[in-house]
Amino acid sequence: MYVITGASGHTGSVVARSLLERGERVRVVLRDESKASAWRQWGAEVVLADLHDAAALTLAMMGARGAYLLLPPPPPSSTGVMEDRLRMVDAMRQAVKASGVPHFVLLSSMGAQHAEGTGLVKTLHLAERDLGALGVPMTILRAAYFMENWSFALPPAVEAGVLPSFFGPSDRPIHMVATRDIGEVAARMLLEPALSRRVVELTGPVDYSPDEVADTAARLLGRPVHVEEHNVAAMVPMLEELGFSGELAHLVMELTEAINRGHAVFERPRQFARGRTTLDEVFGGMLRAMKALPHLGFGAEESTSVSQ
Ligand SMILES: NC(=O)c1ccc[n+]([C@@H]2O[C@H](COP(=O)([O-])OP(=O)(O)OC[C@H]3O[C@@H](n4cnc5c(N)ncnc54)[C@H](OP(=O)(O)O)[C@@H]3O)[C@@H](O)[C@H]2O)c1
Known part of the structure; x- marks a missing residue:
């Protein structure tokens, strides 16, 4: 059971779905009972637990052959982000130790090898460090920038043909990966024999510059889309306007800056793995969900989720 x-x-x-499809027993950790019934129908056990709660997580992990662990993104308005994420990591550390789970996959990020200068990704550096100190077999899955992050830029692309971007220069490719590929690779890693510590760095089938991201949107929409490059410093007031705390907005800005200056990158530049999902597929799903694909017509298709 995983x-x-x-x-x-x-x-x-x-x-979870990949493991269930392979016939494996799965126990999902949720914090909201209203999301449980679908999982029960798909054959999973459900445990309700907050990731800050070491005792509940220990019970959830008892008897498991492996666990998939992640640090959820902090709620936008949150403050005390580092302290809070460290409390979560500590609860996970206690649970891994007390439950005796023999292997876990930790979702991390490119750049998490660095202790400083990576903004929000520093929380993942600390997670790698503290969970790694247990000595329990651990797979660190360091993912590239999620393709799904561009969802914020699709409404202006649809409405005004403009793709806002804080990455520059706009013709420089960035590693990007679809969350579907991350989930599928993590499921495979859980099923493989556990090694003491391994790092898997994962990006998509090709890398995309912001210009190529705009081209992808343009191709799908059937009309021009061009990049509107913003200075990274403009990110803080923009995120604050959207309800982010100043603290979290700065952490996101520092991460974006770290990607721009090549600090938040893979540790082993020639050994990373590539997934198979293209940006076309991810944008196709998101634009269908927005009912914005011209050949379908507005409102012609039910909304679909890219992550399920
Ligand atoms: N975005 C990127 O480009 C990028 C790149 C590399 C790595 N990462 C890392 O990827 C991770 C996010 O992965 P994701 O996108 O799969 O996450 P996600 O879609 O944001 O989902 C977060 C999950 O955590 C649950 N959750 C939140 N707070 C919880 C709590 N206190 N107790 C229990 N469950 C809780 C949520 O449950 P509810 O449904 O109840 O909210 C949800 O299931 C982060 O660690 C991030 O740093 C991101």
């Missing part, structure tokens, strides 16, 4: 945290989210949902 325990999956974040099962209602982008990657955890794919890990």
